[in-house]
Amino acid sequence: MLIASYNPTQMGDVLLTMVRPEAAAQATEQKGRIVRIFNAENNETLGFNFFDVSEILADLAVKGQVFLDQAQVETLNQALQTAGFEPELVFDDEPKFVVGYVAELTEHPDSDHLHIAKIEVDNDQTLQIVCGAPNIEAGQNVVVAKVGAMMPNGAMIWPGKLRGVDSYGMVCAARELELPNAPKKRGILVLDPAEFAARTAFDFEKGAKLFTA
Incomplete structure (x- = not known):
């Protein structure tokens, strides 16, 4: 599962991604311009926030939910790997x-x-x-x-x-x-x-x- 949202008016140049539901106890870690949100009890990744995302993905024009294509997901995974995170985003094109x-x-x-x-x-x-x-x-x-x-x-x-x-x-x-x-x-x-x-x-x-x- 991969859910992405981009609202530069309210949040600035930040892409929010979610791969799991919120947990009762959450924690974060930051490497460069990427923040990982994870379950504090079992260390499972819940999502990533990509700051200054327009420098990673130059074609984000949507306000609200973003349906990332496979190439965009691969680019984000490359950014995760470069920052020192696991490249764990999975392309999801299933209609919701x-x-x-x-x-x-x-x-x-x-x-x-x-x-x-x-x-x-x-x-x-x-x-x-x-x-x-x-x-x-x-x-x-x-x-x-x-x-x-x-x-x-x-x-x-x-x-x-x-x-x-x-x-x-x-x-x-x-x-x-x-x-x-x-x-x-x-x-x-x-x-x-x-x-x-x-x-x-x-x-x-x-x-x-x-x-x-």
């Missing part, structure tokens, strides 16, 4: 927002409003996701933010538990995806299967036209 098919829906054993959904997504994966939306039903095509997704508001999607049940992603509402003119009422975005095929990457450009005024 996908159209999922709700194959199964059961009631949560410890909640009167949560559901446990089994959702088929890309790469022959079936994800278990706990969802509290009142309009979710089996047989729907929905937008799934998979583990490793960065929401438009900057929130990260990591594995979690809801009332003791494992959940690996989030079923999204249109407003959570910040689609133009999205309705403010509660409920997930249910897609027309003829327009949005299940088990494929979600097309944000097409989604932006769903609620045109």
Whole structure:
């Protein structure tokens, strides 16, 4: 997993990368212009911050989440190695927002409003996701933010538990995806299967036209 973010207006010329979720106890070490963030209990790398990154990658023009290509990842790994760190970034081109098919829906054993959904997504994966939306039903095509997704508001999607049940992603509402003119009422975005095929990457450009005024 590799998640990258670049926001020069707020953070300066710094590329933030994450390879694992945050840990309860974290520590950092700096070598040159690179900071490694790691789990203080087991020394696992959680991410790296690359300062003055435009001197390493000259083509970063995105504000927000950055989808690094293989050549960019290799360049960052070379910078890590030069600084004295392990070159442990791994290229990740798996889509994080996908159209999922709700194959199964059961009631949560410890909640009167949560559901446990089994959702088929890309790469022959079936994800278990706990969802509290009142309009979710089996047989729907929905937008799934998979583990490793960065929401438009900057929130990260990591594995979690809801009332003791494992959940690996989030079923999204249109407003959570910040689609133009999205309705403010509660409920997930249910897609027309003829327009949005299940088990494929979600097309944000097409989604932006769903609620045109």
